[in-house]
Amino acid sequence: MNRDVAAEIDALFPQMPDNRRRELLIAGLRSFQVVGFHGTSTRAVAKAAGLSPAAVYVHFESKVALLYEIALAGHRGSLDAVRAALDADRASSRHRVLTFVETFTTWHASHAAVARVIQYEMSALPDDKRSRVVRVRRATEGLLRAEMLAGIKDGSISVDDPDTTRRALLSLGVDVARWYRRSGRIAPDDLGRQYAALADGLLGRPAARRNAS
Amino acid sequence: MNRDVAAEIDALFPQMPDNRRRELLIAGLRSFQVVGFHGTSTRAVAKAAGLSPAAVYVHFESKVALLYEIALAGHRGSLDAVRAALDADRASSRHRVLTFVETFTTWHASHAAVARVIQYEMSALPDDKRSRVVRVRRATEGLLRAEMLAGIKDGSISVDDPDTTRRALLSLGVDVARWYRRSGRIAPDDLGRQYAALADGLLGRPAARRNAS
Numbered sequence: 001m002n003r004d005v006a007a008e009i010d011a012l013f014p015q016m017p018d019n020r021r022r023e024l025l026i027a028g029l030r031s032f033q034v035v036g037f038h039g040t041s042t043r044a045v046a047k048a049a050g051l052s053p054a055a056v057y058v059h060f061e062s063k064v065a066l067l068y069e070i071a072l073a074g075h076r077g078s079l080d081a082v083r084a085a086l087d088a089d090r091a092s093s094r095h096r097v098l099t100f101v102e103t104f105t106t107w108h109a110s111h112a113a114v115a116r117v118i119q120y121e122m123s124a125l126p127d128d129k130r131s132r133v134v135r136v137r138r139a140t141e142g143l144l145r146a147e148m149l150a151g152i153k154d155g156s157i158s159v160d161d162p163d164t165t166r167r168a169l170l171s172l173g174v175d176v177a178r179w180y181r182r183s184g185r186i187a188p189d190d191l192g193r194q195y196a197a198l199a200d201g202l203l204g205r206p207a208a209r210r211n212a213s
Numbered sequence: 214m215n216r217d218v219a220a221e222i223d224a225l226f227p228q229m230p231d232n233r234r235r236e237l238l239i240a241g242l243r244s245f246q247v248v249g250f251h252g253t254s255t256r257a258v259a260k261a262a263g264l265s266p267a268a269v270y271v272h273f274e275s276k277v278a279l280l281y282e283i284a285l286a287g288h289r290g291s292l293d294a295v296r297a298a299l300d301a302d303r304a305s306s307r308h309r310v311l312t313f314v315e316t317f318t319t320w321h322a323s324h325a326a327v328a329r330v331i332q333y334e335m336s337a338l339p340d341d342k343r344s345r346v347v348r349v350r351r352a353t354e355g356l357l358r359a360e361m362l363a364g365i366k367d368g369s370i371s372v373d374d375p376d377t378t379r380r381a382l383l384s385l386g387v388d389v390a391r392w393y394r395r396s397g398r399i400a401p402d403d404l405g406r407q408y409a410a411l412a413d414g415l416l417g418r419p420a421a422r423r424n425a426s
Binding site: 034035036037038039040119120123160161164165167168171172174175176178179186191194195197198201202203204 | 247248249250251252253332333336373374377378380381384385387388389391392399404407408410411414415416417
């Protein structure tokens with residue numbers, strides 16, 4: 001489990017010049033995951049990172065700052081992954097919705113520790129910091145919304161309630177972070193593909209095919 | 214929010230003879246929801262319930278006991294709701310899967326505070342208590358599994374990977390507890406019906422209809 005947490009931090013912060021900062025992020029994420037934000041003490045994080053409590057404050061001004069850094073990087077990582085996948089997908093809007101689901105799901109399985117902490121501890125962030133994180137989240141959701149609306153307009157998607165369907169598509173990916181374990185039977189990208197196939201069933205029959213029948 | 218929490222406790226423990234016990238469950242759930250299990254102190258729960266810390270121990274031997282009571286009642290409540298709905302549904306296995314999703318989703322929206330605390334804090338329970346809760350959870354999931362297998366056998370359900378589909382159907386309901394707010398635009402049972410309609414898209418085309426085309 002600790003190795004997973006370290007791998008997730010390394011994936012989110014690929015160019016970390018300072019090893020002590022890295023150790024603190026790993027120890028912080030690990031502690032948030034196990035005992036939650038409110039159960040985490042700066043002292044325990046320092047100890048797990050092999051530093052003095054005072055040394056923590058050289059890198060993070062507070063426990064909140066540590067959580068915020070992880071939450072912001074996590075949300076940006078997810079947004080970047082989805083955006084890159086959509087940029088590379090020139091197919092129909094319907095297909096791009098499936099690409100969103102595949103990428104979003106794969107990301108949540110690959111970054112389950114980060115994603116879980118973000119989901120469970122968002123309310124611990126003060127308003128201004130939470131607002132910044134929520135903006136990134138809204139941008140991600142906005143990409144899905146835009147593709148869905150485009151798909152409804154061009155007839156490739158046919159759903160009763162776009163908001164509910166969008167919510168469900170996001171839930172599939174988000175909830176992966178709760179139950180997914182790397183030790184399980186399925187790799188993150190396989191799960192992403194499976195969920196994209198499921199998502200196809202939520203988008204209704206394309207108008208063209210319906211007209212043909 | 215406090216009123217929702219009280220309503221959820223009252224729904225889970227309909228015949229509570231002792232009002233102090235009720236106040237402690239409400240205060241405990243509220244605190245778990247806001248600062249998490251590890252951030253909750255028995256002292257704070259006692260204060261919120263208008264009792265002395267010593268009085269807490271008359272009713273619950275520990276903070277763990279309080280969480281356990283809520284977690285067990287929550288899981289049993291969800292299981293009972295689903296079982297009752299399935300008992301009343303004499304239609305096809307496919308329809309019964311949709312009934313499961315509708316009931317499970319509605320329950321998670323109606324009991325969002327309990328469900329969220331259960332999902333987020335399960336790991337705080339010691340092994341023996343967690344095992345008992347997990348047994349109830351497995352029973353619920355077993356009802357869905359059985360209906361899905363029956364539907365696959367009778368041809369009313371056609372899916373590529375029953376395990377992944379079952380996981381996705383459960384995720385839709387579970388994740389409701391994360392985002393659902395009573396103040397939002399949709400009532401619990403409306404959401405349940407919408408999600409059942411979505412779930413229909415995840416179960417493939419019935420064999421009969423496929424043969425006819």
